[in-house]
Amino acid sequence: MTDVVSTATRPGQSxxxxxxxxxxxxxMIWVPLLLSAAHLITFSIWTIWISFxxxxxxxxxxxxxxxxxxxxxxSRNWQIAFDNLLLFGTAFVLFSLVTGLLLAILLDxxxxxxxxxxxxxxxPLAVSFVVTGTVWSWLLxxxxxxxxxxxxxxxxxxxxxxxxxxxxxxxxxxxxxIWQSSGFAMALFLAGLRSVDADIIKAAQIDGxxxxxxxxxxxxxxxxxxxxxxxxxxxxxxISAFDLVRALTNGGPGIATQLPALVVYDLMFQRxxxxxxxxxxxxxxxxxxxxxxxxxxxxxxxxxxxxxx
Amino acid sequence: xxxxxxxxxxxxxxxxxxxxxxxxxxxLVVTLFAAAYLAPLVxxxxxxxxxxxxxxxxxxxxxPQHLAWGNYALAWSGFCVAETCAGIRPYMLNSALIxxxxxxxxxxxxxxxxxxxxxxxFRGDVWVYGIVTLGLFLPQQMRLLPWTIVLRDxxxxxxLTGLVLIHTIQGLSFTVLFCRNYYIAIPHxxxxxARVDGAGFFRIFWRIILPLSSPILIVTVIWQFTHIWNEFxxxxxxxxxxxxxxxxxxxxxxxxxxxxxHHGVQSAAVIIAALPTLLIYLFGGRYFVRGLTAxxxx
Numbered sequence: 001m002t003d004v005v006s007t008a009t010r011p012g013q014s015x016x017x018x019x020x021x022x023x024x025x026x027x028m029i030w031v032p033l034l035l036s037a038a039h040l041i042t043f044s045i046w047t048i049w050i051s052f053x054x055x056x057x058x059x060x061x062x063x064x065x066x067x068x069x070x071x072x073x074x075s076r077n078w079q080i081a082f083d084n085l086l087l088f089g090t091a092f093v094l095f096s097l098v099t100g101l102l103l104a105i106l107l108d109x110x111x112x113x114x115x116x117x118x119x120x121x122x123x124p125l126a127v128s129f130v131v132t133g134t135v136w137s138w139l140l141x142x143x144x145x146x147x148x149x150x151x152x153x154x155x156x157x158x159x160x161x162x163x164x165x166x167x168x169x170x171x172x173x174x175x176x177x178i179w180q181s182s183g184f185a186m187a188l189f190l191a192g193l194r195s196v197d198a199d200i201i202k203a204a205q206i207d208g209x210x211x212x213x214x215x216x217x218x219x220x221x222x223x224x225x226x227x228x229x230x231x232x233x234x235x236x237x238x239i240s241a242f243d244l245v246r247a248l249t250n251g252g253p254g255i256a257t258q259l260p261a262l263v264v265y266d267l268m269f270q271r272x273x274x275x276x277x278x279x280x281x282x283x284x285x286x287x288x289x290x291x292x293x294x295x296x297x298x299x300x301x302x303x304x305x306x307x308x309x
Numbered sequence: 310x311x312x313x314x315x316x317x318x319x320x321x322x323x324x325x326x327x328x329x330x331x332x333x334x335x336x337l338v339v340t341l342f343a344a345a346y347l348a349p350l351v352x353x354x355x356x357x358x359x360x361x362x363x364x365x366x367x368x369x370x371x372x373p374q375h376l377a378w379g380n381y382a383l384a385w386s387g388f389c390v391a392e393t394c395a396g397i398r399p400y401m402l403n404s405a406l407i408x409x410x411x412x413x414x415x416x417x418x419x420x421x422x423x424x425x426x427x428x429x430x431f432r433g434d435v436w437v438y439g440i441v442t443l444g445l446f447l448p449q450q451m452r453l454l455p456w457t458i459v460l461r462d463x464x465x466x467x468x469l470t471g472l473v474l475i476h477t478i479q480g481l482s483f484t485v486l487f488c489r490n491y492y493i494a495i496p497h498x499x500x501x502x503a504r505v506d507g508a509g510f511f512r513i514f515w516r517i518i519l520p521l522s523s524p525i526l527i528v529t530v531i532w533q534f535t536h537i538w539n540e541f542x543x544x545x546x547x548x549x550x551x552x553x554x555x556x557x558x559x560x561x562x563x564x565x566x567x568x569x570x571h572h573g574v575q576s577a578a579v580i581i582a583a584l585p586t587l588l589i590y591l592f593g594g595r596y597f598v599r600g601l602t603a604x605x606x607x
Contacts, residue, residue: 128539
């Protein structure tokens with residue numbers, strides 16, 4: 001280790017001493033990179049393998065084919081979780097896109113206090129989902145939150161009890177998730193709006209388009225690549241959402257707000273069904289790939305196009 | 310962003326139409342949104358200063374009648390979480406002991422690896438780099454069981470060291486990506502010249518690269534700190550009782566007080582737990598946002 005900073009290879013130096021000299025840098029580069037890469041590959045294969053074994057309390061060898069998958073897919077828990085994911089994913093992504101775009105457009109109107117507003121819209125992202133979920137569970141709790149406040153103010157018949165309503169509870173997660181992460185969409189959209197080529201705008205204005213028209217027809221259409229990125233990132237969050245739900249509803253009432261990540265955790269660590277838990281995790285990965293692979297293909301094609309252009 | 314940023318007297322913005330009502334509407338809408346975003350924070354801060362009786366008599370939303378600072382003392386060191394009555398202080402300490410080392414290790418190792426991948430190039434670097442960045446996408450659920458088994462085998466289950474190890478290795482996906490994308494813009498000639506002068510891998514890193522790195526290191530440190538501090542799933546899976554990070558303790562706290570509400574103290578605990586990342590955000594917001602967009606655009 002002592003000659004790490006020694007000078008370059010002198011002629012006649014043996015291959016062994018050269019290797020020894022460069023050992024620290026090889027270790028510093030390769031150990032972390034290989035550990036990281038190896039854990040990603042082996043852990044994925046490992047989990048996939050467990051999903052094909054009859055493991056329950058502890059991992060065991062053996063082969064049960066797709067039995068864990070059919071069991072998970074047939075369970076009410078997973079079916080509810082999957083339906084919830086479709087609803088939550090769609091509603092959350094749509095609303096946070098709309099909110100984020102609206103905020104970005106408004107902030108782009110050269111208004112006063114833009115920095116303060118941006119700080120306000122983005123601060124929820126710095127807070128953990130556990131905190132967000134806990135706080136929203138208070139606000140949305142009909143006994144102590146918004147409903148109680150409105151009752152105390154005199155409107156006795158007011159009802160806002162989604163948190164304890166089986167059919168509406170999933171919307172409380174949508175609300176909290178939008179509150180937490182629409183600022184992210186805003187930040188990306190705002191960056192997009194700020195980088196629109198000034199020449200395009202000038203051209204539109206020379207053609208006689210007014211400011212509002214230019215904005216709608218020329219500026220906003222440039223945002224669609226960013227929109228796709230935002231959708232993919234938000235979907236990725238929705239698919240693996242765990243902390244927020246755990247803190248806000250814990251899957252309840254009953255299993256009304258179950259989501260795939262909660263099913264995985266439940267199977268693995270509460271019901272000791274490791275094989276099924278691993279199968280549910282692999283199903284989660286497949287859902288994620290259904291989003292990410294088209295996105296990767298799209299990015300690849302776009303990069304090739306711009307390389308040719 | 311190298312294209313003309315529309316600013317200054319840019320002739321585009323709708324304001325230039327000059328009709329005041331639409332300006333007023335814009336301000337009204339952003340103010341309403343700002344209020345909605347701030348409301349939960351304001352509610353919790355106010356609650357943290359109200360007594361439990363006061364909250365029980367009305368609702369979670371209200372103005373403190375007299376400031377109950379005692380909530381903070383109780384939340385910090387007196388309150389009972391799962392049979393131990395030491396407040397959330399031990400869990401805050403746990404979170405700090407996990408987050409700070411893991412942030413430092415993952416940032417340093419990520420910087421060295423990012424530097425090697427971008428400026429030295431070696432056999433197989435593209436492959437290794439590609440696989441490492443896949444870690445941005447692989448769900449935690451795919452790694453839960455293997456980590457459980459590995460941690461048990463090496464005797465690190467239910468230890469802070471185990472979580473430091475996990476967060477260091479997993480954090481590399483982000484830190485290598487951030488640093489590599491930053492270093493790739495450094496001219497290769499700089500490195501070549503230094504090598505001709507006889508400087509080796511580490512000397513170049515130390516003398517040339519590191520002095521250029523402060524922006525990306527700040528982004529990386531803020532990103533890692535925020536993520537590890539806020540992480541919950543691994544904390545709750547791999548540790549129990551006194552070893553848990555503060556996010557897991559907050560959940561345990563909610564469960565513990567479900568019968569007898571102590572919302573004032575709980576609010577104070579929530580504020581304390583959220584404070585480190587909130588402060589970092591307030592002071593390093595610019596870098597925080599840069600990390601956010603860098604992580605997204607990849």
